[in-house]
Amino acid sequence: MGEKIIVVIGNGMVGHKFCEKLLAKTDVFKLIVFGEESIRAYDRVHLTDYFKKSGVNDLYLSDLTWYHENNIDLHLNDPIIAIDTAQKSVQSKHGVRVSYDFIVFATGSAAFVPPIPGIDKEGVFLYRTIEDLDHIKEYAVHARKGAVIGGGLLGLEAAKALVDLQIKETAVVEFAARLMPRQIDDAASATLQNKLHSLGLNCLLHKSTTQILGDTKVAGLAFSDETSVEADILIISAGIKPRDELAKVVGLATGHRGGIVVDENMRTSDPSIFAVGECALYNEMIYGLVAPGYEMAEIAASTILGEQKSFCGFDMSTKLKLMGVDVASFGDPFICEPDARTIHIEDKNKGIYKRLNISSDGKRLLGGILVGEASSYNMLLQTVNNNMPIPEHPELLLFHEKASSQPVGLGLDTLPDNALICSCEGVTKAQICDAVIQQGCENADGVKKCTKAGSGCGGCIPMVKDLVTYTMKQQGKYIRNTICEHFDYSRQELFDLMKIHELHTYDEVLDNLGKGHGCEVCKPLVSSLLASLWNEMILGKGNDVAQDSNDRFLANIQRGGTYSVVPRIPGGEIRPEKLIVIGEVAKKYNLYTKITGGQRIDMFGAHVNDLPSIWEELIAAGFESGHAYGKALRTVKSCVGSTWCRFGLHDSVSFAIKIEERYRGVRAPHKFKSAVSGCIRECAEAQSKDFGIIATEKGWNLYVCGNGGSKPQHALLLASDIDSNTCIQYLDRFLMFYIRTADPLTRTATWLNKMDGGIDYLRNVVVNDSLGMAESWEKEMQALVDAYQCEWKVAVNNPDIRKRFVHFVNAPSEKDETVKFEEMRGQKKAADWNAPITY
Amino acid sequence: METLSITSWKLACRVEDTIENGGVCLKLEDQQVALFYFKRRNEWYATQNECPHKRQMILSRGMIGSLGDKPKIACPFHKKTFALDTGECLSGDECAIKTYPVKVEDGFVYIALQN
Ligand code: SRM
Ligand SMILES: Cc1cc2nc3c(=O)[nH]c(=O)nc-3n(C[C@H](O)[C@H](O)[C@H](O)COP(=O)(O)OP(=O)(O)OC[C@H]3O[C@@H](n4cnc5c(N)ncnc54)[C@H](O)[C@@H]3O)c2cc1C
Ligand code: SF4
Ligand code: FES
Numbered sequence: 006m007g008e009k010i011i012v013v014i015g016n017g018m019v020g021h022k023f024c025e026k027l028l029a030k031t032d033v034f035k036l037i038v039f040g041e042e043s044i045r046a047y048d049r050v051h052l053t054d055y056f057k058k059s060g061v062n063d064l065y066l067s068d069l070t071w072y073h074e075n076n077i078d079l080h081l082n083d084p085i086i087a088i089d090t091a092q093k094s095v096q097s098k099h100g101v102r103v104s105y106d107f108i109v110f111a112t113g114s115a116a117f118v119p120p121i122p123g124i125d126k127e128g129v130f131l132y133r134t135i136e137d138l139d140h141i142k143e144y145a146v147h148a149r150k151g152a153v154i155g156g157g158l159l160g161l162e163a164a165k166a167l168v169d170l171q172i173k174e175t176a177v178v179e180f181a182a183r184l185m186p187r188q189i190d191d192a193a194s195a196t197l198q199n200k201l202h203s204l205g206l207n208c209l210l211h212k213s214t215t216q217i218l219g220d221t222k223v224a225g226l227a228f229s230d231e232t233s234v235e236a237d238i239l240i241i242s243a244g245i246k247p248r249d250e251l252a253k254v255v256g257l258a259t260g261h262r263g264g265i266v267v268d269e270n271m272r273t274s275d276p277s278i279f280a281v282g283e284c285a286l287y288n289e290m291i292y293g294l295v296a297p298g299y300e301m302a303e304i305a306a307s308t309i310l311g312e313q314k315s316f317c318g319f320d321m322s323t324k325l326k327l328m329g330v331d332v333a334s335f336g337d338p339f340i341c342e343p344d345a346r347t348i349h350i351e352d353k354n355k356g357i358y359k360r361l362n363i364s365s366d367g368k369r370l371l372g373g374i375l376v377g378e379a380s381s382y383n384m385l386l387q388t389v390n391n392n393m394p395i396p397e398h399p400e401l402l403l404f405h406e407k408a409s410s411q412p413v414g415l416g417l418d419t420l421p422d423n424a425l426i427c428s429c430e431g432v433t434k435a436q437i438c439d440a441v442i443q444q445g446c447e448n449a450d451g452v453k454k455c456t457k458a459g460s461g462c463g464g465c466i467p468m469v470k471d472l473v474t475y476t477m478k479q480q481g482k483y484i485r486n487t488i489c490e491h492f493d494y495s496r497q498e499l500f501d502l503m504k505i506h507e508l509h510t511y512d513e514v515l516d517n518l519g520k521g522h523g524c525e526v527c528k529p530l531v532s533s534l535l536a537s538l539w540n541e542m543i544l545g546k547g548n549d550v551a552q553d554s555n556d557r558f559l560a561n562i563q564r565g566g567t568y569s570v571v572p573r574i575p576g577g578e579i580r581p582e583k584l585i586v587i588g589e590v591a592k593k594y595n596l597y598t599k600i601t602g603g604q605r606i607d608m609f610g611a612h613v614n615d616l617p618s619i620w621e622e623l624i625a626a627g628f629e630s631g632h633a634y635g636k637a638l639r640t641v642k643s644c645v646g647s648t649w650c651r652f653g654l655h656d657s658v659s660f661a662i663k664i665e666e667r668y669r670g671v672r673a674p675h676k677f678k679s680a681v682s683g684c685i686r687e688c689a690e691a692q693s694k695d696f697g698i699i700a701t702e703k704g705w706n707l708y709v710c711g712n713g714g715s716k717p718q719h720a721l722l723l724a725s726d727i728d729s730n731t732c733i734q735y736l737d738r739f740l741m742f743y744i745r746t747a748d749p750l751t752r753t754a755t756w757l758n759k760m761d762g763g764i765d766y767l768r769n770v771v772v773n774d775s776l777g778m779a780e781s782w783e784k785e786m787q788a789l790v791d792a793y794q795c796e797w798k799v800a801v802n803n804p805d806i807r808k809r810f811v812h813f814v815n816a817p818s819e820k821d822e823t824v825k826f827e828e829m830r831g832q833k834k835a836a837d838w839n840a841p842i843t844y
Numbered sequence: 845m846e847t848l849s850i851t852s853w854k855l856a857c858r859v860e861d862t863i864e865n866g867g868v869c870l871k872l873e874d875q876q877v878a879l880f881y882f883k884r885r886n887e888w889y890a891t892q893n894e895c896p897h898k899r900q901m902i903l904s905r906g907m908i909g910s911l912g913d914k915p916k917i918a919c920p921f922h923k924k925t926f927a928l929d930t931g932e933c934l935s936g937d938e939c940a941i942k943t944y945p946v947k948v949e950d951g952f953v954y955i956a957l958q959n
Binding site: 171491527547554557562564812813815821 | 857861863869871882884898899902905911912916918923925940
């Protein structure tokens with residue numbers, strides 16, 4: 006006896022959070038919770054996922070046994086209907102009566118239903134509870150056209166749900182002149198509308214609905230401008246209305262537009278009654294987001310325990326993903342001249358709009374809007390919230406975002422310790438760093454377990470990741486890039502382990518060194534390591550299914566599901582007879598032909614069924630696989646060199662062929678390319694290759710780690726005036742060093758960029774043998790070279806492998822009839838991607 | 845009211861036509877169905893062959909694997925992943941894929957396209 010009782014009315018997100026917060030502080034109270042819904046508290050923010058995930062199980066905020074374990078009495082499906090404040094007792098619908106010391110109202114809100122004639126027709130739904138979603142799901146089966154009244158955050162969420170339910174056309178009807186009127190401006194709305202339109206959502210703005218059409222069932226909406234739209238399912242999402250009906254009956258003070266009035270300690274007009282979440286009206290404001298609700302739960306729990314904490318408003322910044330489109334709004338998104346200076350960029354092509362509002366002195370960021378690309382949201386929000394100085398050219402903050410959540414000029418070290426990183430759970434930078442330093446968390450998952458950061462809306466996870474890396478680096482800790490959930494090793498560690506244990510198949514590797522059943526990340530990675538280690542035929546039993554599609558079918562997959570055929574043409578040199586064979590094969594199998602940027606010929610558009618016969622014919626004419634599909638040597642380009650060219654110093658073609666034939670088939674972390682030029686005029690563009698060789702008066706200059714692609718980088722000189730054998734010796738060492746130590750999918754240029762000591766270090770390792778590895782690397786490379794065999798030759802001669810090249814196993818001779826080509830300049834081309842699904 | 849119809853099994857292929865820990869494509873009643881034999885887990889799954897992302901007839905050529913305990917398939921084009929048991933999309937907002945019941949008897953695989 007003598008135990009004090011807190012009655013919590015409402016088992017929604019905030020009511021549940023209140024219980025958690027209180028239990029974390031004390032166990033002197035007995036908690037009794039009443040919920041009106043028939044299931045325990047769940048994640049309303051991710052309500053729409055209910056259609057996608059395995060039902061409500063993924064959404065629950067606690068385990069089934071949580072309430073019991075914490076000695077909480079939970080009454081579901083039993084709302085409180087009366088409170089006797091004089092006797093201090095509550096009564097539920099099903100007649101449970103309990104006395105209380107404190108009450109916490111967490112009754113949330115309900116959808117506001119505008120009084121439009123016909124709104125009670127069949128087929129009109131709300132969007133707030135699991136039950137609402139069940140009704141919608143059931144009805145949607147027979148619906149073809151949908152509409153949502155309300156173009157705010159929740160309305161768009163509801164519209165997305167209709168799209169997920171495969172409703173063919175959905176219209177969003179908004180009274181204001183733009184979408185999400187409380188979060189974004191007109192230009193941002195226009196960008197968002199365009200994006201949503203391409204995903205099948207039609208936005209009708211500036212529309213006031215006058216009537217819901219249809220007999221008994223909804224058939225459409227009529228608007229005040231005499232237009233109308235058809236719809237046989239309608240969701241109302243025109244705003245929220247706090248659930249204050251019980252509070253009114255009890256006589257608690259409420260606002261005239263609804264909401265239970267609370268002070269900064271979350272106390273209502275009755276000192277033993279508190280209100281938190283969406284039913285609470287603080288400073289004339291209802292906070293319709295979960296983060297402020299959680300903060301209120303913290304304040305109420307503290308106040309009940311006599312701690313001094315008060316609520317002082319809350320940041321309403323939000324970031325969300327609507328049908329794959331990022332939308333964020335932070336700080337004061339609308340403030341403009343003369344109170345602020347605004348900068349905006351708009352990229353109609355990519356569907357990006359960004360706006361930053363800068364203080365008039367140009368020193369601080371006040372707020373902004375991001376549509377289409379919002380990876381810097383966290384850092385920008387921190388900049389506003391912590392009143393951090395911004396760089397001299399703030400417009401730079403709008404670019405360079407892809408790489409990390411840390412834009413130019415704003416570093417994590419300038420962020421103050423008390424910066425709030427996870428606003429849902431109230432976790433600061435200091436707490437996250439502490440989790441890393443004191444509690445040994447080494448990744449975002451660990452930090453989530455320790456601090457709960459990132460367990461709410463999840464928006465802060467990129468920032469948490471950056472902070473973990475940053476803190477670990479500061480600690481001088483080695484950051485391990487582990488592969489995926491199935492392997493707790495870096496690529497390099499796995500390479501060594503596989504070698505020591507002599508593992509030869511994917512399953513052996515997984516069984517010995519990993520856990521679970523593999524995935525599309527570790528399978529190709531392990532396959533590539535197996536190939537680099539043993540250079541065995543990559544389609545050996547069991548290993549075929551662990552190859553990326555291109556490796557598995559020894560060809561690059563194209564739009565439509567056909568493949569390309571690229572025979573090796575070493576150095577780009579080819580005899581006329583072989584050219585004729587290519588022409589004949591291409592004609593026979595109706596393939597598109599093109600000279601590639603790698604000095605060879607690509608034949609596109611081969612059906613999977615035809616690949617073996619095509620290759621059989623090519624092989625018979627002396628061709629072999631060009632490995633255009635593998636993370637392997639691509640081409641060694643050559644210029645014509647001293648055999649014809651008046652400037653040529655050496656025979657660059659012969660040397661290119663020799664090199665291409667040496668390293669063909671060798672698998673590496675990424676593809677690698679080379680070229681040999683006969684003089685410094687550099688017609689073969691050797692300095693843009695992973696390794697490039699240029700003839701000099703005295704021998705060859707060897708350049709390494711160049712790259713074309715999206716971030717071109719010139720190769721650097723590794724050694725000069727060396728003879729052919731030394732050149733090959735250095736290349737063997739260089740390539741083995743790269744193969745053994747580079748991260749997956751890292752080209753040599755990026756590998757070098759990350760290497761401490763850069764080219765000087767690399768030269769020391771390769772030329773001066775500073776690691777003492779030269780001999781064993783040269784041996785390893787020679788073993789790979791000796792093990793080479795043309796994969797296509799093996800494939801066409803092995804009936805087991807060959808029979809895999811069919812589209813239908815139960816109709817092997819039939820081709821996929823969905824593959825479509827179009828005509829262009831007398832050849833065929835792949836038809837464009839199919840339009841997105843509409844059922 | 846809807847009536848409950850009885851599962852009608854279609855003979856798909858022989859077990860030896862399938863690929864261990866991989867997929868094959870079948871033509872069944874003019875539909876393309878991807879059939880996966882997840883040998884590591886001793887499980888069979890059948891789904892539509894079309895990837896909803898760019899509507900390519902390709903899922904049978906994807907890689908299977910697991911996410912936690914969930915069996916999944918990754919499309920070879922852009923590596924979108926889908927749960928093999930429920931069909932839900934595990935990456936991004938693509939819509940779910942259809943899944944079909946599978947049974948194996950006497951060395952033959954059967955798939956139920958409607959039930
Ligand atoms: C066919 C070709 C274009 C052409 O018509 O000329 C081509 C076509 C493709 N390139 Fe390339 N690249 C081709 C020369 C190049 C070149 C030029 C060169 O090699 O001299 C470059 C820049 C040089 C470089 O790599 O440093 C080039 C940089 C890329 C990149 C970017 C690599 C990077 O480091 O950033 C990719 C993407 C990747 O590999 O991840 C790529 C990827 C691709 C893929 C494989 C895309 C894919 O996965 O489907 C294309 C498929 C070809 C196919 O189906 O057969 N391709 N690609 C060229 C084939 C050369 C060959 O004979 O093998
Ligand atoms: C589709 C959707 C998407 C959202 N997306 C976001 C988002 O991205 N970010 C964000 O911050 N917020 C979002 N929200 C808002 C967020 O869900 C709410 O802010 C949050 O749920 C509020 O919690 P609450 O506990 O105050 O109310 P609720 O979660 O609504 O819980 C109140 C509970 O009390 C019950 N109740 C009412 N009266 C009684 C009574 N008399 N007796 C017993 N029980 C009673 C109700 O049935 C309900 O279960 C979204 C909301 C929806 C619907
Ligand atoms: S540049 Fe791009 S589009 Fe052109 S072939 Fe290379 S990858 Fe394909
Ligand atoms: S087509 Fe399947 S992921 Fe793009």
